[in-house]
Amino acid sequence: MIRHSRKATAALIGAAALAAATAITATAPVNAASTGADTSYLVLYRSGASTAGAAKAVAAAGGTVVATYAQIGVVIARSGRSDFVSAVTAANGVQAAAATRPYATSLGDGTQDGADSSAVVSTEPLSSLQWDMRNIQAPEAHQITPGSRDVLVADLDTGLDFTHPDLAPNYDAANSTDCTSGVPAPLLAGNDKNGHGTHTAGTIAAAANGIGIEGVAPNVRIAGVKTGNDDGFFFPEAVVCAFMWSATHGVDVTNNSYFADPWYMNCKNDPAQRAIWTAESRAIKFAQSQGTVVVAAEGNFSDDLNHLGQDAQSPDDTTPVTRDITNACASVPVDVPGVIGVSATGVLHLKSFYSSYGSSTVDVAAPGGDSILQVTPEATNGRVLSTYPAGLPCTRKVTQGAATYCYLQGTSMASPHVAGVAALVLSAHPGMSPRAVEAKIQQTATPLACPDAGLYAAFPSVNDGDPQVCRGGTGHNSFYGAGEVNALAAVQ
Incomplete structure (x- = not known):
């Protein structure tokens, strides 16, 4: 709530600058075994871990890098392999990986823990900074509806x-x-x-x-x-x-x-x-x-x-x-x-x-x-x-x-x-x-x-x-x- 006027109480405060994300593309390995439709994945690196080897790690797991956001430790990838998540999470520095919409579905159990690295996550470049959305399970809700244009x-x-x-x-x-x-x-x-x-x-x-x-x-x-x-x-x-x-x-x-x-x-x-x-x-x-x-x-x-x-x-x-x-x-x-x-x-x-x-x-x-x-x-x-x-x-x-x-x-x-x-x-x-x-x-x-x-x-x-x-x-x-x-x- 703004306070609203000159007497703002615990309100208008902002954050340290973050450089723009840098996209990196790679070519899929010829021998990547496909077991279904190509699916988008979000690969999360541990805090402080370097994403410099992301292209190699993703390729080894049978995928291709779409974009790397090194500043926030997030990599977007695509793969048709059913074992992509388990394979890529074995790579050095990787914390977790999850399929993203429209292919992933996660109905969950209605609980909120805000820290489950296997939960559905947004692929927006700064989404890793949105603890608030994870706390109310908004990314999971988007698998059901991201909202109607009629609203x-x-x-x-x-x-x-x-x-x-x-x-x-x-x-x-x-x-x-x-x-x-x-x-x-x-x-x-x-x-x-x-x-x-x-x-x-x-x-x-x-x-x-x-x-x-x-x-x-x-x-x-x-x-x-x-x-x-x-x-x-x-x-x-x-x-x-x-x-x-x-x-x-x-x-x-x-x-x-x-x-x-x-x-x-x-x-x-x-x-x-x-x-x-x-x-x-x-x-x-x-x-x-x-x-x-x-x-x-x-x-x-x-x-x-x-x-x-x-x-x-x-x-x-x-x-x-x-x-x-x-x-x-x-x-x-x-x-x-x-x-x-x-x-x-x-x-x-x-x-x-x-x-x-x-x-x-x-x-x-x-x-x-x-x-x-x-x-x-x-x-x-x-x-x-x-x-x-x-x-x-x-x-x-x-x-x-x-x-x-x-x-x-x-x-x-x-x-x-x-x-x-x-x-x-x-x-x-x-x-x-x-x-x-x-x-x-x-x-x-x-x-x-x-x-x-x-x-x-x-x-x-x-x-x-x-x-x-x-x-x-x-x-x-x-x-x-x-x-x-x-x-x-x-x-x-």
């Missing part, structure tokens, strides 16, 4: 760089707009001067096109609905405009990685705040009535939204004043009925240290990154990699050719994973109602038990200072809702 997701955010090579193939210009004035206007080139929107859009629908990364739903259409201005404020007129646009333009899913400004919590005993809540709620409910699934981020303040006694964030467009609040106060859009609320997890499937939560607001959890509690060899900085405008600064940047990517963390990064899964569900089950999609996502999530409370002792609520407390059992609790979203189980 349209609108990213209600700071805009979208529709010239980005990983977004351009799926960009729907006709259903994109700039709502920041409160009235739809054409979405012009260079519209995302913040970068947040381009990042969330990539997590949803970065194309499977041999460039960079792959989104949760890499074949659906993505529309940019600029709802946040360049400073990251999502004002009521823009929010209302965005949902009305979505409702009237056939949008199947909206992603909402923000809270609506200027009030973090809208208290209904105040006439102005009550009016904002009512107007925005009506727009959201109208979109839902037209068949739009609404997914929203919980927030990055370590707050229990069901037991919050103070709001120190509002009004955030002027000077925030700490005020006591009650259960009559609510956040838009996550507190609106029917909205799928999403908390953030890290690579270890634990709630991220910053993620807000709540028994009645969190429906499911999804990868948002965690740079403090969950840094591992697989997630070396703990954050989520996605698309980013080339001209904007990013501390942790990755480039591949002309395409730019950035590492960020936040519930903003978690919400688009669930929006992408919703798009896959609708691709597999056309015509499913928003309530049924929500139920499907919850019923197929991987249950997670409350973690040790001591893990979060150093990260109390930003707004009221209370310690983080997970309430509930494995079936449903305030940290994870029904559990961590599982793309494969959802489409099965």
